[in-house]
Amino acid sequence: GDSVTQMEGPVTLSEEAFLTINCTYTATGYPSLFWYVQYPGEGLQLLLKATKADDKGSNKGFEATYRKETTSFHLEKGSVQVSDSAVYFCALSDPAGNTPLVFGKGTRLSVIA
Amino acid sequence: KAGVTQTPRYLIKTRGQQVTLSCSPISGHRSVSWYQQTPGQGLQFLFEYFSETQRNKGNFPGRFSGRQFSNSRSEMNVSTLELGDSALYLCASSRTGTSGSSEQFFGPGTRLTVL
Numbered sequence: 432g433d434s435v436t437q438m439e440g441p442v443t444l445s446e447e448a449f450l451t452i453n454c455t456y457t458a459t460g461y462p463s464l465f466w467y468v469q470y471p472g473e474g475l476q477l478l479l480k481a482t483k484a485d486d487k488g489s490n491k492g493f494e495a496t497y498r499k500e501t502t503s504f505h506l507e508k509g510s511v512q513v514s515d516s517a518v519y520f521c522a523l524s525d526p527a528g529n530t531p532l533v534f535g536k537g538t539r540l541s542v543i544a
Numbered sequence: 545k546a547g548v549t550q551t552p553r554y555l556i557k558t559r560g561q562q563v564t565l566s567c568s569p570i571s572g573h574r575s576v577s578w579y580q581q582t583p584g585q586g587l588q589f590l591f592e593y594f595s596e597t598q599r600n601k602g603n604f605p606g607r608f609s610g611r612q613f614s615n616s617r618s619e620m621n622v623s624t625l626e627l628g629d630s631a632l633y634l635c636a637s638s639r640t641g642t643s644g645s646s647e648q649f650f651g652p653g654t655r656l657t658v659l
Contacts, residue, residue, distance in 0.1 A: 467650075474548070474634055474650035520587065531577060531600050532648065536586040 437535035454521035462523040548651035569637030576618040
């Protein structure tokens with residue numbers, strides 16, 4: 432079945448450092464790809480998405496590019512802030528079928544001043 | 545507009561009891577999905593309801609059930625609670641459902657603790 436693999440955390444960075452969180456997927460067909468963020472005590476919020484190969488999703492300084500050749504959707508940010516501390520989830524959905532979102536296990540990011 | 549609301553936010557039960565959690569989706573959204581989030585297993589899909597019909601079901605025992613009302617509000621029920629049911633239960637709503645690129649909007653969750 433479909434699956435998502437994320438790099439294990441926690442990830443601890445200093446403010447203004449560069450962030451990469453790796454995400455690879457296994458899916459039949461051409462899934463849509465998502466990054467969700469969960470701040471402490473809250474539910475998940477959609478951060479960005481991409482629906483086809485080579486699409487780049489971006490929001491709040493975060494970016495991820497849908498790479499079909501490497502089945503990857505890595506999340507990047509050039510300069511993290513303390514307020515970016517959260518858990519980040521990579522997810523996929525199969526637009527061809529009626530199947531639910533498949534999530535990775537999440538990566539906890541802590542940014543220290 | 546108002547987001548997804550879940551009640552109650554926190555719940556403490558004992559083994560063997562049953563519990564009902566409630567979710568009110570964003571106005572106009574017909575799909576409601578439920579997820580269980582635990583530190584060990586991450587986010588696991590429970591079920592999805594669309595226009596009062598269960599459209600998808602995850603791999604959970606029959607003790608976990610749900611329903612959706614005509615106003616799209618949804619409830620999930622867990623009977624005969626076990627310690628392992630302690631988790632954050634998240635509800636998400638969307639216009640068209642879980643497949644495709646339709647965005648799911650999540651509520652803040654209900655934190656269930658089973659003693």
